[in-house]
Amino acid sequence: MKTVFVVGAGPAGMFAAQKIGQGGHEVIILNRDIKPGGLAEYGIYPTKDKMKIGLRKQFAKVLSLPNVHYFGHVPVSSQSRVSISDLKELGPSAIVFAVGAQGTKKLGLPGEQVSGVYAAKDFVYSYNLLPPFTSRDFSTGKRVAIVGMGNVMVDIARWLLIDAPVKTAEEVVVVARRGPFEAKFDKKEFDYIEEFLDRKAFDEELRRIQPQLSAVGQDVSKLAEETFPVLATPAADHPAGKPRLRFRFLCSPQAIHADAGGRIDRLNVAENVLFERDGSIGCKATEQSADLDVDTMIFAIGDVADPALGLPYNRDSYVINPDQSDPKRAAYELFDPQGGKVLDGMYAVGWARKASDGLVGIARHDAEVGAVHVLKYLETARDSNTNVAQVQNFLERKGLQAVSKADLECLARAEEKQAQKNGVPWFKFAEDNAMLAAIEAEKAKAVTA
Helix, strand or coil, X not given: CCEEEEECCCHHXXXXXXXXXXXXXXXXXXCCCCCCCCHHHHCCCCCCHHHHHHHHHHHHHHHCCCCEEEEECCCECCCCCECHHHHHHHXXXXXXXXXXXXXXXXXXXXXXXXXXXXXXXHHHHXXXXXXXXXXXXXXXXXXXXXXXXXHHHHHHHHHHHHHCCCCCCCEEEEECCCCHHHCCCCHHHHCCCHXXXXXXHHHHHHHHHHXXXXXXXXXXXXXXXXXXXXXXXXXXXXXXXXXXXXEECCEEEEEEEECCCCEEEEEEEEEEEEEEECCEEEEEEEEEEEEECCCEEEECCCCECCHHHCCCEECCEECXXXXXXCHHHHCCEEEECCCCEEEEEEEECHHHCCCCCCCHHHHHHHHHHHHHHHHHHHCCCCCCCCCHHHHHHHHHHCCCCCECHHHHHHHHHHHHHHHHXXXXXXXXXXXXXXXXXXXXXXXXXXXXX
């Protein structure tokens, strides 16, 4: 019998598990969170119910496979009760790491540690109700700077301006290293927040940076058709009392200053100029700088793998096999650079392999391609001497209250009942203890029924 551990239950982990399970092998999923889904559950914007429901159905189909087993509420890292060494000692035939990019990517700025400064991933987790982020302080003030110009920025701005239960933001300032032509967000996503754009301030910003844009052949008059369709309409005065969305282009954060209470109150930025190289636009800092008065700052600049997992790590990702004789296979194999060898039977897929690369569809494709290489490896790999009962006993000895597939069904029933009781479309428990208690309550009802 061949048994494969899949660590992580986001889209990459679930679809890798499905592919390997369909290949006839036993698959044991170990997930940090109680619920499966990863970013599909806790990263997609809260009101995108149709997308989330569709993905939950797909994940339920994966878990319905009798040879795919699930243990949630089981963190794996060098700092957790379960380490990679522990997993290897259990004797699986292979281990697939689909843990996503759970590291925190900031810029290493002076003052980054002050309060009111957050990583986008953590902030998104908090409003998407992922424990333990729900119990941490993600308070926002009146002037919020979001560093980055992609869809995550749009989501955060949308939350602050539209859907946050308590709206504090009077102004959201998008801080971008490059210019408006390099915006990475989708136009249809920007539509949600376009009404908050301070058009007169935006036009002034475009005039400020026009010389730099012209220097690299960028024509401001084409912005309406390429990036900001709102520019095709006449500018009007911003409605009094309505929160404002502003952009600050061509600047890079370089220092954070705090007030007497220890919270950010000023962001110092370096003014940038653009340059063209090999057909792409880059930027570089000048000696000029400016201060932005903000009381909250959120980095939305992508993510990195978490070095605390315990795998060989290089800058922002785990180390994969550099062998170019079979680059497709090697791209998924984990590698020990100190020993100069492949970590036998250990693979990475999805964002664990390449952080912040694409959305669910790309994660699925990457996982399924990686799973093909795992299946090929399993053809000659040793049989496993572990099974589900042994893993369950091991986790109990570690003092972990693991969540099974049956437990997930209990949790789903409990949340559905709570949603009906509250008269809302959906409901999520915001703490692990509340989820575990709800599971036990549903089990007790089943026994007495």
